[in-house]
Amino acid sequence: MSWRPTHAQIRGICVSAVLVGVAVLLRRPDAAVFGLPLAFLAAWGRFFRPRERPEVHTELDADVLFEGQATTYRLRVPDALDPNIDLIVAALPRTAWFQYDPPQAGIAEPVSQGEVTLEVGVRSKRWGLRSLERPTVTATSSVGAYRIQVTSVESQAVTTLPLREGFEAVDAVPRPAGLVGLHRSRRPGEGTELAGVRPFRTGDRLRRINWAVSARTQELHVTSTWSDRDTEVVIMVDTGGEIGISEGIDGRSSSLDTAVRAAAAVAEHYLRNGDRVRLIDTGSLFRGVRSGSGRAHLRRILDTLVHADRRGRQQDEEQLARRNRVRSDSLVLVLSPLLRPVVLGYIVTLVHSGCTVIAIDTLPPDITSVLDPEAHDARTWPLAWRTRLLERRRDLDRLSDLGVPTVPWRGSGTLDEVLRDAARLSAAPRIRS
Numbered sequence: 291m292s293w294r295p296t297h298a299q300i301r302g303i304c305v306s307a308v309l310v311g312v313a314v315l316l317r318r319p320d321a322a323v324f325g326l327p328l329a330f331l332a333a334w335g336r337f338f339r340p341r342e343r344p345e346v347h348t349e350l351d352a353d354v355l356f357e358g359q360a361t362t363y364r365l366r367v368p369d370a371l372d373p374n375i376d377l378i379v380a381a382l383p384r385t386a387w388f389q390y391d392p393p394q395a396g397i398a399e400p401v402s403q404g405e406v407t408l409e410v411g412v413r414s415k416r417w418g419l420r421s422l423e424r425p426t427v428t429a430t431s432s433v434g435a436y437r438i439q440v441t442s443v444e445s446q447a448v449t450t451l452p453l454r455e456g457f458e459a460v461d462a463v464p465r466p467a468g469l470v471g472l473h474r475s476r477r478p479g480e481g482t483e484l485a486g487v488r489p490f491r492t493g494d495r496l497r498r499i500n501w502a503v504s505a506r507t508q509e510l511h512v513t514s515t516w517s518d519r520d521t522e523v524v525i526m527v528d529t530g531g532e533i534g535i536s537e538g539i540d541g542r543s544s545s546l547d548t549a550v551r552a553a554a555a556v557a558e559h560y561l562r563n564g565d566r567v568r569l570i571d572t573g574s575l576f577r578g579v580r581s582g583s584g585r586a587h588l589r590r591i592l593d594t595l596v597h598a599d600r601r602g603r604q605q606d607e608e609q610l611a612r613r614n615r616v617r618s619d620s621l622v623l624v625l626s627p628l629l630r631p632v633v634l635g636y637i638v639t640l641v642h643s644g645c646t647v648i649a650i651d652t653l654p655p656d657i658t659s660v661l662d663p664e665a666h667d668a669r670t671w672p673l674a675w676r677t678r679l680l681e682r683r684r685d686l687d688r689l690s691d692l693g694v695p696t697v698p699w700r701g702s703g704t705l706d707e708v709l710r711d712a713a714r715l716s717a718a719p720r721i722r723s
Contacts, residue, residue, distance in 0.1 A: 344372070350412075361411075374431050628685065
């Protein structure tokens with residue numbers, strides 16, 4: 291685009307031409323008094339109009355945010371500006387799930403010596419991978435005579451990670467295995483949890499000798515510990531559908547919002563305790579995170595969760611079982627509204643394979659008020675939805691009969707009671723027939 295005259299410049303030329311024409315034709319010097327200054331300003335703006343097209347560069351202070359965090363979107367116009375440019379105005383197209391400061395996402399800055407920098411605050415309200423629309427920058431010449439619009443060629447992608455809700459759970463896992471985690475085993479071994487002091491036996495390490503007790507008893511004693519053990523925690527997120535209304539971090543949450551945020555919080559908790567965590571996405575044939583541990587593994591899980599999409603490809607029960615094989619001693623946490631028969635059937639398959647399964651209900655508690663009856667037949671919608679909820683209640687009772695507890699997501703402490711029960715059940719002696 292090239293520099294174009296503004297409406298003020300066109301009006302100035304037209305009005306000055308009319309007034310000067312009246313002054314000449316009708317011999318009215320008073321009309322010339324009003325018209326000549328306007329003609330002079332129009333000529334001034336035309337003579338000193340800019341010749342160069344300004345360049346615009348954009349940048350973000352941070353392109354990875356958590357829900358509710360904000361960053362600064364910065365537009366820079368280099369200092370190699372035409373000296374006849376007087377004002378720079380930037381307007382950022384408003385995008386869903388972003389909140390701007392100022393709210394209209396527009397800002398103006400007069401041109402002085404050096405480069406021009408315009409800053410807009412951007413706050414992300416919902417997890418996901420999104421792009422900020424390219425801003426439109428308008429440069430205006432002296433006396434507002436000419437204007438040019440410049441669209442930045444650089445687009446900025448913002449990755450918003452799900453907010454971790456400070457989840458905590460009791461230090462109990464049903465069947466710990468391995469020697470790398472922080473859960474105390476029922477067996478003595480190398481670890482950090484003190485088990486007691488006992489007499490020295492052949493094979494004990496010298497660094498375990500308790501010299502205070504040995505000096506008092508005149509016999510070597512060692513400090514024994516419980517071995518530290520871990521477990522594999524499998525987090526299965528049902529992304530095959532989204533129930534409810536999503537209003538971002540400041541409003542109501544849909545079932546998919548609750549599932550993604552809960553998965554992030556649970557993964558962080560167990561990874562912090564040294565366990566191995568695996569992520570399964572039921573709405574994708576390829577996405578998922580293999581079992582692993584550490585802070586880098588948490589980032590891999592969060593990066594996968596931001597791609598969760600309710601429009602993903604649906605898998606049947608056979609595909610889920612074939613592509614997502616789970617060890618029999620794993621703790622499986624299913625985050626789902628528990629409405630799809632495929633997910634319910636896969637839960638039954640996991641139970642029969644020997645896994646400890648806990649179903650976390652992500653269905654919004656106010657679901658009857660957020661569903662839109664106008665999108666359905668007003669006569670049949672309430673009855674149909676009540677019938678579906680009764681069927682869901684029947685399915686949950688069947689899962690309970692199989693030993694699968696169902697708990698609604700409440701944040702920290704959601705799994706305390708069911709984890710204690712599962713740990714007690716796994717520790718109980720089993721009778722073989």
